[in-house]
Amino acid sequence: MGGDFAPAREVEGMVQALRAAHNEFEVILVGREEAILEELKKHDMQGLRYSVVNASEVITMDDSPTAALKQKRDSSLGVGMRLHQEGKADAFISAGNTGAVLSASTLILGRVKGVSRPTIGTFFPSEKGVCLLVDAGTNVDCRPQHLYEFGVMGSIYFSKMFKKDRPTVALLNVGEEKTKGNEVVLEARKLFEASTLNFIGNVEGRDILKSTADVVVCDGFVGNIVLKFGESVPTFLRARLKGVAERGLLKKLIVGLAKSTLKAALSDMDPNEHGGVPVLGVNGVSIIGHGSSTSKGIKNMILKAAEVAKTQLNKHIEEALANSPVPPVKPVLQVAR
Amino acid sequence: MGGDFAPAREVEGMVQALRAAHNEFEVILVGREEAILEELKKHDMQGLRYSVVNASEVITMDDSPTAALKQKRDSSLGVGMRLHQEGKADAFISAGNTGAVLSASTLILGRVKGVSRPTIGTFFPSEKGVCLLVDAGTNVDCRPQHLYEFGVMGSIYFSKMFKKDRPTVALLNVGEEKTKGNEVVLEARKLFEASTLNFIGNVEGRDILKSTADVVVCDGFVGNIVLKFGESVPTFLRARLKGVAERGLLKKLIVGLAKSTLKAALSDMDPNEHGGVPVLGVNGVSIIGHGSSTSKGIKNMILKAAEVAKTQLNKHIEEALANSPVPPVKPVLQVAR
Numbered sequence: 244m245g246g247d248f249a250p251a252r253e254v255e256g257m258v259q260a261l262r263a264a265h266n267e268f269e270v271i272l273v274g275r276e277e278a279i280l281e282e283l284k285k286h287d288m289q290g291l292r293y294s295v296v297n298a299s300e301v302i303t304m305d306d307s308p309t310a311a312l313k314q315k316r317d318s319s320l321g322v323g324m325r326l327h328q329e330g331k332a333d334a335f336i337s338a339g340n341t342g343a344v345l346s347a348s349t350l351i352l353g354r355v356k357g358v359s360r361p362t363i364g365t366f367f368p369s370e371k372g373v374c375l376l377v378d379a380g381t382n383v384d385c386r387p388q389h390l391y392e393f394g395v396m397g398s399i400y401f402s403k404m405f406k407k408d409r410p411t412v413a414l415l416n417v418g419e420e421k422t423k424g425n426e427v428v429l430e431a432r433k434l435f436e437a438s439t440l441n442f443i444g445n446v447e448g449r450d451i452l453k454s455t456a457d458v459v460v461c462d463g464f465v466g467n468i469v470l471k472f473g474e475s476v477p478t479f480l481r482a483r484l485k486g487v488a489e490r491g492l493l494k495k496l497i498v499g500l501a502k503s504t505l506k507a508a509l510s511d512m513d514p515n516e517h518g519g520v521p522v523l524g525v526n527g528v529s530i531i532g533h534g535s536s537t538s539k540g541i542k543n544m545i546l547k548a549a550e551v552a553k554t555q556l557n558k559h560i561e562e563a564l565a566n567s568p569v570p571p572v573k574p575v576l577q578v579a580r
Numbered sequence: 581m582g583g584d585f586a587p588a589r590e591v592e593g594m595v596q597a598l599r600a601a602h603n604e605f606e607v608i609l610v611g612r613e614e615a616i617l618e619e620l621k622k623h624d625m626q627g628l629r630y631s632v633v634n635a636s637e638v639i640t641m642d643d644s645p646t647a648a649l650k651q652k653r654d655s656s657l658g659v660g661m662r663l664h665q666e667g668k669a670d671a672f673i674s675a676g677n678t679g680a681v682l683s684a685s686t687l688i689l690g691r692v693k694g695v696s697r698p699t700i701g702t703f704f705p706s707e708k709g710v711c712l713l714v715d716a717g718t719n720v721d722c723r724p725q726h727l728y729e730f731g732v733m734g735s736i737y738f739s740k741m742f743k744k745d746r747p748t749v750a751l752l753n754v755g756e757e758k759t760k761g762n763e764v765v766l767e768a769r770k771l772f773e774a775s776t777l778n779f780i781g782n783v784e785g786r787d788i789l790k791s792t793a794d795v796v797v798c799d800g801f802v803g804n805i806v807l808k809f810g811e812s813v814p815t816f817l818r819a820r821l822k823g824v825a826e827r828g829l830l831k832k833l834i835v836g837l838a839k840s841t842l843k844a845a846l847s848d849m850d851p852n853e854h855g856g857v858p859v860l861g862v863n864g865v866s867i868i869g870h871g872s873s874t875s876k877g878i879k880n881m882i883l884k885a886a887e888v889a890k891t892q893l894n895k896h897i898e899e900a901l902a903n904s905p906v907p908p909v910k911p912v913l914q915v916a917r
Contacts, residue, residue: 370819383754383762417717417804425720425801448808452816464762465802467754469809471785476813479789482707483845494841501838504831508820 244274244301244319245339246541247534253338254282256541261291263542268549271332273298273323298322304534308342312350320344324351327527334528334548336519338536344529345381345522352527355557357564359572360385361524362393362463363531364400365470366517368509371454375401376415377523378460380467387430388572390414390460391438395563396523397458398440403554409441410457415465416445427462434569435460477509518543521551524560528552581611581638581656582676583878584871590675591619593878598628600879605886608669610635610660635659641871645679649687657681661688664864671865671885673856675873681866682718682859689864692894694901696909697722698861699730699800700868701737702807703854705846708791712738713752715797716857717804724767725909727751727797728775732900733860734795735777740891746778747794752802753782764799771906772797814846855880858888861897865889 244250250272257270269292272279276297283295300315302308312321320339324347327335337344341363349361364377377397382389394412401410414432416424421432423445435442446455451469461469481502488498510516518540519532528551532544564571581587587609594607606629609616613634620632637652639645649658657676661684664672674681678700686698701714714734719726731749738747751769753761758769760782772779783792788806798806818839825835847853855877856869865888869881901908 368816368820370816380754415805417720417801425799428801448805448810449812451809452812461805462762464754464765465805468752468785468798468802468806472788472806472809473785475786475789479705479707480817480842480845483705484841487841487845497837497841500834501841504821504824504834504838505817505842508817508824 244278244298245303245337245343245534246532246536247304247338248536249301249338250274250279250282252536252538252541254279254286255538256536257293257545258286258288258291259538259542260545261293264546264549266290266292268333269293270545271296271323271326273326274319275299275301296322296326302340302343304340306340306343308340308346309350311340311343312347320347321351324348324529327529328352334530334552336530336532336541336544336548338519338532338534338541338544340534341531344531348522348525348527348529352525352529355524355526355564356561357567357571358392358396358524358560360389360392361522362396363520363522364393364397364458365466365520367451367473369452369454373405374451374454374456375458376451376461376466376469377458378463378466379470379520380463382462383464383467385427385462386572387427387434388569390427390431390462391434391569392524392564392572394435394438394440394442394458394460395567396560397460399559399563400521400523400556401457403551403556403559405457407457411443412440412458412460413443413446413450413456415451415459415461415469416447418447419445421445431460438567438569477505480505515540515543518545518547521547521556523556526557528556581615581635582640582674582680582871583869583873584641584675585873586638586675587611587616587619589873589875589878591616591623592875593873594630594882595623595625595628596875596879597882598630601883601886603627603629605670606630607882608633608660608663610663611656612636612638633659633663639677639680641677643677643680645677645683646687648677648680649684657684658688661685661866664866665689670889671867673867673869673878673881673885675856675869675871675878675881677871678717678868681868685859685862685864685866689862689866692861692863692901693898694908695729695733695861695897697726697729698859699733700857700859701730701734701795702803702857704788704807704810706789706791710742711788711791711793712795713788713798713803713806714795714860715800715803716807717800719799720801720804722764722799723909724764724771725906727764727768727799728771728906729861729901729909731772731775731777731779731795731797732904733897734797736896736900737858737860737893738794740888740893740896742794744794748780749777749795749797750780750783750787750793752788752796752798752806753784755784756782758782768797775904775906814842817842852877852880855882855884858884858893860893863894865893
């Protein structure tokens with residue numbers, strides 16, 4: 244119910260997902276029953292496997308994540324996540340408030356053993372495929388060990404999604420040399436070097452779109468800024484092309500062609516194609532999508548949830564961290580003076 | 581001599597600059613005299629105001645900045661910068677090793693009173709004009725006061741370059757809200773709010789290309805990564821368009837049109853148009869350009885140096901910091917245990 248167009252797109256997307264997957268799974272719709280039933284009337288639901296669970300409250304995009312979770316006890320997010328935690332569902336998806344989904348995932352599902360900070364990665368298109376940037380905005384202040392954990396989780400997620408053993412992992416930095424970087428990254432590099440990851444060293448900002456590494460690790464402050472910068476590029480290009488089009492009719496025609504060609508060339512940058520991203524490091528499968536997800540976006544999120552649920556991602560993350568030569572994060576002790 | 585195509589492009593660019601500025605200034609070429617004289621033969625130098633000062637050594641792109649400055653006492657960089665420091669030149673430009681030019685600027689020219697860290701900004705094109713991102717890679721670990729100083733210097737530089745009083749200044753962050761950000765940015769925001777800058781609050785990664793603020797402040801780690809990511813976008817687009825062109829002859833034609841239209845729309849993103857960036861906060865005018873600068877790039881760097889030299893940038897920076905309500909950076913004391 245927290246998405247920008249809920250529950251219309253959610254119901255539409257569910258119908259598409261069930262058809263595409265030939266009813267391989269069942270979808271539980273969680274939210275205001277009346278509104279959901281109203282949407283269901285618009286579709287031919289004959290033979291589709293779904294059910295509805297009522298939840299009277301909605302966490303909005305403006306709500307403070309943790310406060311909303313406590314105050315709105317009967318929110319679709321809370322109720323849905325608990326269904327997953329209780330084993331009544333194998334995965335959870337939401338196009339709602341990202342911070343709230345992240346908090347609910349951590350608080351209700353709990354962390355995978357060995358993980359100190361759950362994280363979210365994001366896929367960038369790259370010249371030869373995709374690049375997973377992790378953390379994409381979850382943890383803004385990080386210690387070196389946190390970056391290392393993001394690398395472990397990102398590597399496992401990438402390997403499962405693209406059936407690639409030992410994907411290449413790199414640290415996002417200001418230069419390739421070992422001596423380059425801020426204090427946290429300089430320390431983190433030593434941990435990656437001591438690890439069993441397929442670590443290829445530092446990469447720079449220009450390497451993200453260049454297919455230099457499969458997984459690029461950074462803190463959530465840098466990740467969020469690069470992600471949002473990248474997302475703004477198509478709008479910027481359209482604005483620039485519009486400027487050219489104003490110079491005459493022929494230009495207008497050529498710009499029209501240029502725009503549609505560019506759109507075709509960048510079609511895989513549409514977040515609705517990705518089907519959202521999982522919260523990595525929590526005991527469950529929790530997929531977060533854009534608030535403005537289309538029905539296709541919702542469909543792809545559901546299909547991704549089913550795919551991730553089959554990979555036993557969390558078991559692999561737990562094993563990798565347990566067998567890691569890099570020691571776990573030590574808690575920072577608060578010493579009373 | 582440190583540029584990728586020195587001294588050919590440097591001499592060519594100088595000829596173009598002198599012609600464009602109608603000999604308004606004189607250019608001193610510093611470097612291996614023989615090589616420079618050889619290049620000069622290729623041009624009609626009749627009536628142009630220039631001279632040559634010999635320097636036998638070259639700091640290369642691979643040299644470690646501070647070590648090279650000490651070891652290569654007769655480098656073109658060191659000799660040229662000292663000519664400026666001694667008042668024999670009003671400005672210095674180089675397309676050489678960025679780190680070395682930065683070190684030489686700080687060590688030879690010294691810092692402007694009140695400045696704790698000299699910095700370099702970079703211009704991004706934006707929907708309605710340009711955005712100055714500062715720091716663009718100079719200082720990777722920053723304290724809140726450093727970010728504030730970057731804001732002061734960036735604001736003055738922007739106002740002088742674009743004749744705009746009180747340009748808008750913003751902090752690059754992961755959200756607009758006051759509570760968003762990492763520890764350094766949260767503290768920095770308080771300093772900006774207490775200042776007399778035209779501070780408009782936080783902006784996100786997507787705002788850089790959107791003309792939300794004239795000057796966007798970040799540490800050099802984030803700045804370098806965003807800058808290099810941005811620089812990689814045109815190459816990525818070309819690679820993607822090439823993929824579309826491979827799908828047939830008509831597509832190939834349309835992609836050709838799309839590419840040239842895109843190039844026209846993005847012409848001001850060419851770093852050779854900008855004419856390099858000044859090192860802000862040093863006692864002098866030191867302009868750094870891309871190693872791969874074309875002769876047009878060199879020409880524009882020389883013209884920019886002449887322009888910056890006229891603005892009394894440093895006097896304004898010193899005054900702004902002396903009259904600032906924000907206290908200067910306190911040195912970190914090393915306490916022996």
